[in-house]
Amino acid sequence: MKMFTCIKYVPDTSEAEVKLNAEGTGVDSSRFSYDINDADNYAVEESVLLKEKYEGDVTVVSIGPKSSDVMIRMAMAKGCDRAIRIEDERIADHDPLMVARVLAGAIKDQEFDLVFTGCMAEDYGQAVTGVALAEILGVPHAAYVKKVEVEDGKVKAHRELEGGLREVVEISLPAVLTIQTGINEPRYAPIRGIRQAQKKELKVMNLDDLGVPVEEVGADASLVVLEKLYIPVVESKAEIIEGDPDEKAEKLASILVKGGLV
Amino acid sequence: MRGMKMTTENQTFAEKFDLLGCIQCGRCTGGCPVTVRTNLNVRRFVYDAYDEDLLDELSRVAEIWDCTACHTCAVRCPKGLKPLEVLIGLRSLIVESGKTEPTVRDALESTFMEGNPWEKPRATRNDWMEGLDVRIAEPDEKVENLFFVCCTIAYDPRVQATAQNMVRLLQKAGVDYAFLGTDETCCGSEIFTLGEDGLFEMLIEDNTEMLNEYQADRIVALSPHCFTTFNTHYPDLNKPVIHYTQLLAELLEQEKLAFKGELAKKIVYHDPCYLGKQSEVFEEPRRVLQAIEGVELVEFNRNRERSLCCEGGGGKMWVESESKIERLAETRIKDARALGADIVAAACPFCVITLDDAVKAEGFEEEMRVAEIMEILEELEVVQGQSSSAQEVED
Ligand SMILES: Cc1cc2nc3c(=O)[nH]c(=O)nc-3n(C[C@H](O)[C@H](O)[C@H](O)COP(=O)(O)OP(=O)(O)OC[C@H]3O[C@@H](n4cnc5c(N)ncnc54)[C@H](O)[C@@H]3O)c2cc1C
Ligand code: SF4
Ligand code: SF4
DSSP states (O other): OEEEEEOOEEEEOSSSOOOBOTTSSSBOOTTOEEEEOHHHHHHHHHHHHHHHHHOOEEEEEEEOOGGGHHHHHHHHHHTOOEEEEEOOTTSOTTSHHHHHHHHHHHHTTSOOSEEEEESOOTTTOOOOHHHHHHHHHTOOEEEEEEEEEEETTEEEEEEEOGGGOEEEEEEESSEEEEEOTTSSOOOOOOHHHHHHGGGSOEEEEOHHHHTOOHHHHSTTTOSOOOOOOOOOOOOOOOOOOOSSHHHHHHHHHHHHHHTTOO | OTTOOOEETTEEHHHHTTGGGOOOOOHHHHHOGGGGTSOOOHHHHHHHTTSGGGHHHHHTOGGGGTOOOOOHHHHHOTTOOOHHHHHHHHHHHHHHHTOOOHHHHHHHHHHHHHSSTTOOOGGGTTGGGTTSOOOBOOTTSOEEEEEEOOHHHHHOTTTHHHHHHHHHHHHHHTOOEEEOOTTOOOOOHHHHHTTOHHHHHHHHHHHHHHHHTSOEEEEEESSHHHHHHHHHHOTTOSSOEEEHHHHHHHHHHTTSEEEESBOOOEEEEOOOTTTTTTTOOOHHHHHHHHTSBTOEEEOOSSOGGGOOOOSOOTTGGGOOOOOOSOOHHHHHHHHHHHTTOSEEEESSHHHHHHHHHHHHHHTOTTTOEEEEHHHHHHTSEEEEOHHHHHHHHHO
């Protein structure tokens, strides 16, 4: 089984206060630590588990800076076989569609059975990349996957829906699965393993190497313009609606209508 | 499987831990404090690990994670073995396979990526310094005392006061000091006991190189874990390492430091395993406490090398014991109450955290408290030695 696993190097915003950069277009990341996107860590584990079960190989793909090599080496120490890191400033990487096009550029001409992504990246939380990637590759997908069963040219993907519901879909291979956290228990990459993984291939490529035209993935191609980032103001305005359920519903509906929300 | 030797650097497991030296006298298990609450029998592992075919199975026995690395077994072994290191060797097999507990995995990954096991960014390591004017060491500037804070003291709000009060004391007493910048990195004490040899070796290499660059006369460690780890596992450090209680005892003796004010409290001092048993620093912390007027220093029955482990070491901060039997820290706190102590003093961040939890678990908050020695000193005025102020203390 040939697999690709897309992983992203993201800041951990849980431990340090989030502040904007001077231009207001990004976050001041000087006090954050960076690590593999949580869901992607599970995606790596799932691909390695499948490799251990059915044999095959896993290629890691990541768009990111040199500093993310440590994350890629860790994934290879866990069992992934090789990696492609794409670094090119011309990619409009705030737009998941552009990112998906670049990832597809790295995967499309190669043979594959399964492509794994995380269900959502923690930085922007778009939850779009994996699905867009499937569309561009022209293969079916299942998003928010909590369990994978491979059967003869098909995969049964157990998806987690809103409210914790489960849906089981059967899709034909090749396919893209976006992996939800908790699907497995990611293993530890021992330092000796990371050192040994230095021997595995890590190809660094740019758009030209991939043959992806910048006109398709650069700022001009993107329909998304990041105008401004701001930290929402905490407000403490609340209106408690009193009355029996019918009265409450009526009052609430009229507030929503007045506010132009429905 | 025979013939497939579990070796580290070409040594067999038995050779590495000198298993054939064991005479099965049982002193290790006999002194092991956790046997009262778990099934750990360290002698069994020393015996069974001789059979290479059993190693895999032994490494999967849950009890190997109950060891707190208190070193009682090593202190007691008549043959000079370190039985606990057999358990650590077994833990290493699990770590190498990648199948650690998630909490252990996260602590190890964080140490690799950010230099601390607490999953905190390296960039925030010195946030405890906010509001203090701390002198930061520069490699080419001479300094007498170069401080090594410890990941736990740097990041855990419960024990940050140890470092903060140290800065105030050093400034008042006019001591020549400096702290490391955010490149201070985990000493690896708990990485070693969690069985991640490869990472531990990397930390030793990197820290030795980093610390050797500084023009300091000596390193002063705030935590007994860093202190003991530097002294036992860092052969190439080019300067001596002392514990801060040794520095304070020295300043008091040379009359360069004195405390003004009175503290009429009954204090019982808890010997941390890493400071006492492992490094034999018993008297200096006591001397510091005795230098405070009004303090009545009392002793646990189990004191000095017999001190009861608080269960904070051995990587136990990241591995929960299944046992429902009373924690050793709770036993310790009950003993302290029986002595009528107002304060349980400790000089180790792990002891402070575990004993503090035990006070809360027992509901003794009203009658007693756990304090790091540096927290106790904060209540007093620190004066620059000179005989005049020293006399004031004696008045
Ligand atoms: C808040 C929210 C909740 C949702 N809940 C559900 C739900 O419960 N069930 C459901 O079915 N659908 C849900 N959806 C919708 C749907 O599943 C998503 O549209 C879909 O999962 C697409 O996610 P994404 O991975 O493309 O998003 P992104 O966050 O853009 O990207 C995530 C993944 O793409 C890869 N990737 C991104 N950038 C890079 C890079 N630079 N290098 C390498 N790889 C990269 C990584 O694998 C990463 O984890 C939800 C959507 C949102 C926004
Ligand atoms: S104390 Fe030493 S010699 Fe005695 S059983 Fe334990 S390891 Fe063996
Ligand atoms: S180090 Fe302490 S807890 Fe561990 S086996 Fe030895 S005596 Fe028991």
